[in-house]
Amino acid sequence: MTESTGPLTDPAGLAAALRFDPESGFAGVDPHSTPGFDGKKSDGRSAQDADAPLIRSAQECLHANALAPDGARRALVLVLQGRDAAGKGGVVRHLSGTVGPHGLQTTAFGVPTDEEASHHFLWRVQRRIPPWGRIAVFDRSHYEDILAVRMHELAPRSVWEPRYETITEFEEGLVLNGIDVVKIMLTVSQDEQAERLRERIVIPEKAWKHSASDLEDRLRWHEYSEAFEDVLHRTDSDSAPWYVVPSDRKWYARWAVGRILLHHLEAMDLAFPPADFDRDAALAALEDSARTIAAD
């Protein structure tokens, strides 16, 4: 299932290049860069199209295994985080169109509902862990129970501080049971975020996306950077790794996230289970069917 497309690095190579590096940190990634990709936007679109069938096939392989009596029981959770207007929604749409909703379930975790808020913070997350064979994409996630709670002082530090460890152990438990956890931070530059927020203000069709709180959060740019750094440094591990994806160019972010997903699916090293039926007999019955129908 691996492939090589000339100037582009392979999925494993790209994943390695975008893996969170504690040395340089979150701030060390240039949001405008396109690591592992030389081309322009149109090349990026072509690269997305080229990867789509590979990603789809890899998910189908996951699913086929889940259906087979002796198949592997695996699933994958893809976490997306990032500042407002970083492009999380667009990435989710792209992945959903690539894999299809039957193979990929998506959840946008917003402000907790009354019911969600009346439970432990992981309750609503645990309910959205995918069944075997499926991929779950989280648009925001349990990391907001640190990030949003910290930034908006929704609870004292004594509440959110232990969550770094709780989350690390929760994810470790998933991984140990066959559910990969892949975490992606989309990073956008100050200028690009300003441009995207500006569109929401001036374009009538985008006004519904405008939120005064986005601007308030933007003013606390450095504080947010610090909160992101803390999350990355304290919850990154080889079993549940973080990636930092430059997202000023939407087409790059979509391609790169798809490739990271592809890398993790390929790393599961699954094969399609053998057919559990008699091929020749099935084929003979099919060939015969037109005559049967005609005589009906």
Add this chain to the structure above:
Amino acid sequence: MTESTGPLTDPAGLAAALRFDPESGFAGVDPHSTPGFDGKKSDGRSAQDADAPLIRSAQECLHANALAPDGARRALVLVLQGRDAAGKGGVVRHLSGTVGPHGLQTTAFGVPTDEEASHHFLWRVQRRIPPWGRIAVFDRSHYEDILAVRMHELAPRSVWEPRYETITEFEEGLVLNGIDVVKIMLTVSQDEQAERLRERIVIPEKAWKHSASDLEDRLRWHEYSEAFEDVLHRTDSDSAPWYVVPSDRKWYARWAVGRILLHHLEAMDLAFPPADFDRDAALAALEDSARTIAAD
């Protein structure tokens, strides 16, 4: 939001062309035809790409209205039915990639689970009616509670016969309350279905899709045609209309379903609600933010 693209008919025109016609019936539609479209596969892909932003924008308008205090409260349910391998899954994936999963929720109704089977047949369907501003796509639907039950004799006629009326009244209730119901039957030819089932038999990566029951159902081709005719004739209405979409060419079916959806969204005649914030003030605050952040 309306547009014209030369040789292609407009969304309303295409919808009219594909509307179920009681005179010619289900059997009167040629699965290999491409009504309202002159071009080839590559043109079909281009037409899909051209429609995508229109469909996305129409859903965003629906959503923006749902968010606005004085906005319209509307939603839409799109029902997909068809024979095995008619391409329902591909249509769902296409729509999901077009609108995005946050605007379009999908449900594949399979064999009822134990919990579902312990309830009235509409219970699981009612739970998947979309919230205001969203589109729900049903891959199979409450129509299987007539079709599958009838064909596989899961219950006597006295059970499924009243369901034509129950369903008609259920859908009427949705429509009266602002939820459009659009129903699409994908029609595939005998030859094309054979080709798709053959691929599942001979291509190892597709073997997991093979099901012996698909072939058994295929042998009852004419019986199924009759069951489809009955559903179309007895549950079609101007308020909850059926469309019959030729689906031998996957690209045509995807384009046509998108256009029918677009037609119904446009027919709601919604406008984006006015911005509920002070544009100039918001813009001034945004312009000022870079300086504030730099001084932080």
